[in-house]
Amino acid sequence: MRVLVATEETQGDRADDYTWATPGELVMFGVICATDLRGTGRGCGCGRAFAGLHSERATTTAQVAEWPSSLDDVVLAFRDSLARGGWLDFGGTEEEVHAVVVEAVMEVLLVADRYPAGTVIGTDRGRQYVRQPAAAR
Template identity: 45%
Template structure:
């Protein structure tokens, strides 16, 4: 199954990149706080971040990866468990999982993705490349 995982690939392309997740852990696209809701480069960082499901840390880059042995139900449960422990409404897990799967549907494994609020785009593989 194709899913988003944390990656350090292409870190540093933006001066405010960060990578505090465990490399390869599943990530989710979390909510954006009021400090960042108008500016992905705001001080919080949540407007440009993906959240690690296990570490509960964040990264500004995610990788589309083929994760063997995962079903759609497993993915929903992973999200439900993590967001529930983080204090979010776990009943949102199915909607979140579906949205993320739809987002990456047309991107091949190996694509590095960045977030700019509600916009998600592939990052170029090399500096100077266009996505």
């Protein structure tokens, strides 16, 4: 199964790059603020961010990686991170909470599935782009 992990590869190639995530940790897409969504004025940069599941820090660079664990383990990791961040405290039923977790996982899996492992990607308000193609094997 391919997932997205934080990477420092290609960091700094763009003037607006930043990274506080831990290289190699799982990442997901975070919530994007209204200013960044509109793309007007000086946004905070969250529209370009991947969110580290463990560090709870953001990065503008992610790498597609083959992940050895099961889908259940990935769902559990996302659930744990979202719960720690308070994102699951919206008063939903267990079913609704699970749906939020699965949606966050699927968003990542669908993107990771589009590229070969090793590809470094960026994201801009929900659209991803290749920063560095996977190295030839």
